Amino acid sequence: MQEAAVLKTSSADEDRPFDVAALIAEREPERYALHTQHLNEMMVKVLQTIGYDVGFRRGHGQYLYDRQDVRYLDLLSGWGVFGVGRNHPTVRDALQSVLASDLPNLVQMDVPVLAALLAEKLLQHTPFLDKAFFCNSGAEAVEAAIKFARRTTNRPGVVYCDHAFHGLTYGALSLNGDAIFRDGFGETLPGCVRVPFNDLAALERALSTREIAAFIVEPIQGKGVNLPDDGYLAGAQALCRKYGTLFVADEIQTGLGRTGKFLAIEHWGVEPDMVLIAKALSGGHVPVGVVLAKKPIFDKVFSRMDKAVVHGSTFAKNDLAMAAGLATLEVIGSERLIEKAAATGARLISFFEGLTRRYEMVREVRGKGLMIGVEFGAPQSLKLRAAWSLLETVNTGLFCQLITIPLFKEHKILAQVAGHASHTIKLLPTMVMTDADCDWIERGFEATVAESHKVPGAVWSLGKTLADHALKARAAR
Numbered sequence: 001m002q003e004a005a006v007l008k009t010s011s012a013d014e015d016r017p018f019d020v021a022a023l024i025a026e027r028e029p030e031r032y033a034l035h036t037q038h039l040n041e042m043m044v045k046v047l048q049t050i051g052y053d054v055g056f057r058r059g060h061g062q063y064l065y066d067r068q069d070v071r072y073l074d075l076l077s078g079w080g081v082f083g084v085g086r087n088h089p090t091v092r093d094a095l096q097s098v099l100a101s102d103l104p105n106l107v108q109m110d111v112p113v114l115a116a117l118l119a120e121k122l123l124q125h126t127p128f129l130d131k132a133f134f135c136n137s138g139a140e141a142v143e144a145a146i147k148f149a150r151r152t153t154n155r156p157g158v159v160y161c162d163h164a165f166h167g168l169t170y171g172a173l174s175l176n177g178d179a180i181f182r183d184g185f186g187e188t189l190p191g192c193v194r195v196p197f198n199d200l201a202a203l204e205r206a207l208s209t210r211e212i213a214a215f216i217v218e219p220i221q222g223k224g225v226n227l228p229d230d231g232y233l234a235g236a237q238a239l240c241r242k243y244g245t246l247f248v249a250d251e252i253q254t255g256l257g258r259t260g261k262f263l264a265i266e267h268w269g270v271e272p273d274m275v276l277i278a279k280a281l282s283g284g285h286v287p288v289g290v291v292l293a294k295k296p297i298f299d300k301v302f303s304r305m306d307k308a309v310v311h312g313s314t315f316a317k318n319d320l321a322m323a324a325g326l327a328t329l330e331v332i333g334s335e336r337l338i339e340k341a342a343a344t345g346a347r348l349i350s351f352f353e354g355l356t357r358r359y360e361m362v363r364e365v366r367g368k369g370l371m372i373g374v375e376f377g378a379p380q381s382l383k384l385r386a387a388w389s390l391l392e393t394v395n396t397g398l399f400c401q402l403i404t405i406p407l408f409k410e411h412k413i414l415a416q417v418a419g420h421a422s423h424t425i426k427l428l429p430t431m432v433m434t435d436a437d438c439d440w441i442e443r444g445f446e447a448t449v450a451e452s453h454k455v456p457g458a459v460w461s462l463g464k465t466l467a468d469h470a471l472k473a474r475a476a477r
Contacts, residue, residue, distance in 0.1 A: 083280030138278035139167025149214035225373025260342030260369030411444030
């Protein structure tokens with residue numbers, strides 16, 4: 001009977017045009033119930049617990065709008081996806097142009113023009129590299145880099161750093177420095193070696209075995225916004241050359257202007273054997289990743305005609321993704337977003353450095369351009385220290401939620417911590433922010449941080465509520 005009802009409904013709707021906007025409007029009130037039933041129920045519980053269940057309905061540039069049409073400033077930008085902002089008209093027009101052109105797309109036994117043009121544009125920014133391999137995500141780019149490095153060097157090992165994040169597929173997961181992502185999923189890839197970030201001596205010990213195919217490193221680590229020492233990346237590159245290891249820069253989050261340079265490696269003048277890019281290259285619409293590499297690497301991997309398809313991905317090089325990438329690069333250049341990110345970032349970093357002098361729990365500010373980490377730490381004054389210690393005993397890093405939740409609820413600023421059990425809040429906003437947006441950020445952080453230094457106070461009442469939730473969750477486990 002139920003199946004018949006479904007069929008009847010489908011038949012009745014046959015003549016009605018398919019309208020996505022109408023479908024969203026009709027079913028939006030069921031958003032959380034649908035996710036609870038069919039998707040990740042725990043994510044819904046998280047949002048409801050911390051009060052983020054406002055139901056965002058639209059986005060434009062750096063702004064989000066909830067079901068009441070209240071405007072929020074987005075400092076997450078989809079973990080760095082929206083470098084040029086949400087729904088940029090240039091990107092949207094490019095995608096509509098592709099759809100209107102009736103392109104053949106994904107013929108497979110052909111080579112598409114748009115992929116060649118995007119490769120050409122990207123490689124103009126990396127004259128020390130020669131070839132591009134397209135895929136669907138940052139994690140796929142990491143997977144490809146592992147395979148390319150092993151094939152090129154005939155070595156099994158890959159070195160990565162403490163606190164690294166390179167993705168959640170199995171190869172990428174094997175290079176993650178945070179155990180929370182790996183626990184419970186069994187053995188990871190063999191041959192993966194972890195070393196401390198900023199420790200050249202440890203890196204050399206690992207490479208000196210001459211069994212390491214690649215050293216894969218984020219120029220600025222996303223989990224914590226950890227910057228390299230001035231000589232670290234150059235020293236790492238020299239060690240890789242010395243021991244025959246490929247040097248791979250994971251620019252998936254740092255690339256495309258985020259740090260005030262097209263690539264973050266430009267701050268330190270290094271030239272890796274491979275560079276990995278994704279996230280912002282999508283324009284926020286169509287997922288895309290790319291490995292930029294030296295020609296000898298491609299010559300090893302794609303060595304003969306029968307090896308032409310030895311590695312690939314069904315949807316790689318699809319016309320929509322390639323158009324999104326080309327349009328994104330056009331926006332970055334025409335709107336001078338790299339220079340804008342550098343200037344806006346300098347202003348915000350200067351502001352946060354001022355907070356470190358005015359508030360004892362604001363310990364350090366790190367970052368370049370619009371990739372900024374604000375680290376909090378234990379206070380010296382007695383009342384604050386007691387309150388801090390109580391939260392830390394319950395859940396390491398819980399204090400940062402006393403900043404991010406009031407920022408969201410009271411100041412309509414969306415931000416989050418830089419990683420599990422972290423004391424650092426990360427700002428990763430779009431590169432199209434204005435001076436007025438910076439004013440908004442400064443007002444919101446100033447007020448929230450000032451309130452967090454008052455005990456007792458509203459912020460610490462929130463802390464007690466969060467601590468109670470954490471204790472109940474621990475008891476349930």
